[in-house]
Amino acid sequence: MRWLPYGTDAVLVECESLSEMSAVRTTVIAAxxxxxxxxxxxxxxxxxxxxxxxxxxxxxxxxxxAADLANPPGADPRAVExxxxxxxxxxQLVAETAGISADEVVELHTGAEYTVAFTGFxxxxxYLTGLPEPLRQSRLDTPRTKVPAGSVGLAGEFTGVxxxxxxxxxxxxxxxxxxxxxxxxxxxxxxxxxxxxxxxxTR
Amino acid sequence: xxxxxxxxxxxxxxxxxxxxxxxxxxGVPPSGALDVPALRLANRLVGNDETCAxxxxxxxxxxxxxxxxCTVAVTGPPVRVTVDERAHGTHTPIHVSAxxxxxxxxxxxxxxxxxxxxxxxxxxxxxxxxxRDVLSGIGPEPLEPGNVLPxxxxxxxxxxxxxxxxxxxxxxxxxxxxxxxxxDWFDEPARLLAVPWxxxxxxxRVGLRLDGAPLRRAREGELASEGLVTGAIQVPSSGLPVxxxxxxxxxxGYPVIGVVVPSALPALAQARPGTTLRFxxxx
Numbered sequence: 001m002r003w004l005p006y007g008t009d010a011v012l013v014e015c016e017s018l019s020e021m022s023a024v025r026t027t028v029i030a031a032x033x034x035x036x037x038x039x040x041x042x043x044x045x046x047x048x049x050x051x052x053x054x055x056x057x058x059x060x061x062x063x064x065x066a067a068d069l070a071n072p073p074g075a076d077p078r079a080v081e082x083x084x085x086x087x088x089x090x091x092q093l094v095a096e097t098a099g100i101s102a103d104e105v106v107e108l109h110t111g112a113e114y115t116v117a118f119t120g121f122x123x124x125x126x127y128l129t130g131l132p133e134p135l136r137q138s139r140l141d142t143p144r145t146k147v148p149a150g151s152v153g154l155a156g157e158f159t160g161v162x163x164x165x166x167x168x169x170x171x172x173x174x175x176x177x178x179x180x181x182x183x184x185x186x187x188x189x190x191x192x193x194x195x196x197x198x199x200x201x202t203r
Numbered sequence: 204x205x206x207x208x209x210x211x212x213x214x215x216x217x218x219x220x221x222x223x224x225x226x227x228x229x230g231v232p233p234s235g236a237l238d239v240p241a242l243r244l245a246n247r248l249v250g251n252d253e254t255c256a257x258x259x260x261x262x263x264x265x266x267x268x269x270x271x272x273c274t275v276a277v278t279g280p281p282v283r284v285t286v287d288e289r290a291h292g293t294h295t296p297i298h299v300s301a302x303x304x305x306x307x308x309x310x311x312x313x314x315x316x317x318x319x320x321x322x323x324x325x326x327x328x329x330x331x332x333x334x335r336d337v338l339s340g341i342g343p344e345p346l347e348p349g350n351v352l353p354x355x356x357x358x359x360x361x362x363x364x365x366x367x368x369x370x371x372x373x374x375x376x377x378x379x380x381x382x383x384x385x386x387d388w389f390d391e392p393a394r395l396l397a398v399p400w401x402x403x404x405x406x407x408r409v410g411l412r413l414d415g416a417p418l419r420r421a422r423e424g425e426l427a428s429e430g431l432v433t434g435a436i437q438v439p440s441s442g443l444p445v446x447x448x449x450x451x452x453x454x455x456g457y458p459v460i461g462v463v464v465p466s467a468l469p470a471l472a473q474a475r476p477g478t479t480l481r482f483x484x485x486x
Contacts, residue, residue: 004384007462010432012384040227040430042454047227047430052465119230120428120454123339126230127428181229183329183341189229 003061010038010049011057013064018117018129021046023072024064025193030073031063041118041193043127077115077194082161083202084110084152088172090140094154098134106201108132109173114159114197119189124163124181126191131159143169150175152199161191205271205322205354209346210304213264216346217408218324219317220256223332223341227453233433234336235449237408237472238315241278245319248276248296250359255323256333258346260316265346266306267318269299273354274321274361280313280473281369293369296361312372313473322355337408338450370473375399376480378467380436385458389438390421392460393484396436400444404476408450410437411471413480417442418460428454434463436482446471 001024002014015021024046028039035054040047050056067073086106095102114128131154139155144167147153151162153170162168163180180190191197209216219242222235236242236259243253258265263282269275277284277293284291285306291297293316299305307316326333326343335342346352386392400413418438431437431454435447439457446463448471461484463471474480 005381006384006459007381007432007434008464010462012429014384037225038227038430040453042429043427045427045429047432049227049432118428118454119228120452121230123230123341188226188231188330193228 006047009052009057010047011061013046013048015044015046018044020069022115022117022194023067023069026072026074027064027067027069028060031060033059033063036060043117077196078192079196079198080191081198081200082152082176082178084174084176084199085202086174088152088174090153090171091173094135094137094171094173097137100134105135105173108135109159110199110201116191116193116195116197117158118193119191122163122166123183124189124191126160126189126195126197127158128160128191128197129157131157135159137171139169140171143167147172148175150177150180152176205273205356207320207324207352207354208268208270209348209350209352210266210268211264211348212346213260213262213309215261216265217259217335217337218256218326218343218346218352219259219334220332221254222334222449223330226330227430230339230453231330231341232336232338232450232453234332234334234342236317236334237449238279238317238469240469241315241317242319244294244363245276245278245317246323247363248278248294248361249274249319249321250357250361251319251321251323255319255355256326257317257319257324260307260318261314263307263309263316265316265318266304268304269301271354272298272300273357275299275305276319276361277307277316278319279316279369280310280372282310282316283308295364312475314475315472320354321357325353325355336450338452372470372473374479376470376474376478378471378480378482379464380461380482380484381464382461382484383459385426386460388420388422388458389418389460395419396461396482396484399479399481402474402476402478402480406476408448410445410447410451411474413444413446415443418444420458426456426458428456431455431459432462434465434468435459436461436463448472
């Protein structure tokens with residue numbers, strides 16, 4: 001683990017693995033430091049932003065160094081199930097690339113349990129880890145200029161759902177009617193870091 | 204009803220307050236006024252809390268008609284301000300009667316003028332803020348002629364009149380930068396940064412895009428997505444840096460060579476395309 005200074009009021013904690021990243025994130029949050037303003041997970045990092053002039057960055061570091069990262073504090077993850085119609089434009093491409101049938105792609109995708117590692121790209125866009133190996137495939141060579149809201153896709157080690165219409169290069173498996181982001185809701189993002197997600201096939 | 208009618212806008216007029224920090228983990232940018240001290244001062248000049256929403260007008264050009272008697276103030280770069288075509292100063296409280304029209308001209312220097320109105324612009328907040336975020340499309344739509352902006356109840360008395368005159372912007376900006384967190388992806392990052400850079404017209408509230416000698420990486424490969432802060436200088440494959448401003452994405456996949464110190468951000472908010480800037484890296 002490396003602690004990299006990030007401007008005057010932040011530090012980037014670089015971790016060895018996704019699980020270490022996740023443990024660092026929950027440890028900093030569990031420490032409930034009032035002067036920590038943002039805890040932003042990435043694929044292998046946690047960005048901690050503190051109130052200017054406070055001692056929160058060193059307190060966060062002390063909390064992480066004192067923690068048992070193999071058994072991080074419980075973050076009380078939510079379990080979310082998303083109903084998906086597997087009719088995506090790239091379903092056949094994903095199946096061919098994996099050397100299996102489209103039905104087997106759906107079985108693999110619905111059979112796994114995923115974890116929200118981090119968000120980015122757009123409000124409520126969650127990067128879900130836990131994708132079965134045959135489905136870990138590269139992005140499209142040419143991104144689509146418009147991907148409809150609710151599209152379920154995959155890229156690299158991640159799967160996820162586009163919260164709204166946007167350009168995008170992920171391979172599309174299908175779509176869900178579930179609203180992923182509603183800025184007027186009490187909990188605006190359906191999926192937050194740490195949450196557990198499963199996909200269910202709907203006809 | 205206490206309200207303003209929008210009569211005309213310049214290239215872009217947006218409702219802005221101090222933004223919605225603390226939501227980066229949900230993918231929501233901080234947003235908020237780019238020249239924070241200018242909005243805070245404008246609010247104080249009309250007796251508002253500094254957190255009230257005002258209007259950020261790119262290249263001025265904003266004209267509004269008051270439906271009610273109110274106090275207004277214009278801050279940012281020096282600019283011509285008129286009420287029913289009679290000239291007034293900037294950085295000072297101005298009384299506007301019901302039915303009068305306030306017009307902000309085009310500034311000779313700088314980019315963004317701020318208009319505060321007693322009571323504040325009281326459009327519905329979204330995620331705790333009234334700021335328009337141009338990256339994620341959260342917050343009130345960009346203003347258009349014909350919009351009616353509700354105002355809150357006026358409360359305090361103006362403060363800060365003795366604060367300062369309109370800032371004069373230097374011809375060349377010197378921007379202090381703290382190296383890291385990914386300066387080790389570059390050979391001699393301090394030397395590479397400390398050269399003249401030109402602000403390009405592709406700059407916006409998301410980031411200031413710069414032209415100059417491309418920053419060559421010492422290390423190839425991809426960087427996994429990691430968190431970003433306002434002021435982060437990200438170096439995409441082109442080698443031409445982007446300084447992230449308030450509507451920046453919450454994570455990015457290119458190395459951040461350094462971070463602009465917060466006190467230098469307001470000047471960047473006012474840097475026009477063509478402005479020359481030089482980074483002054485500190486270890």
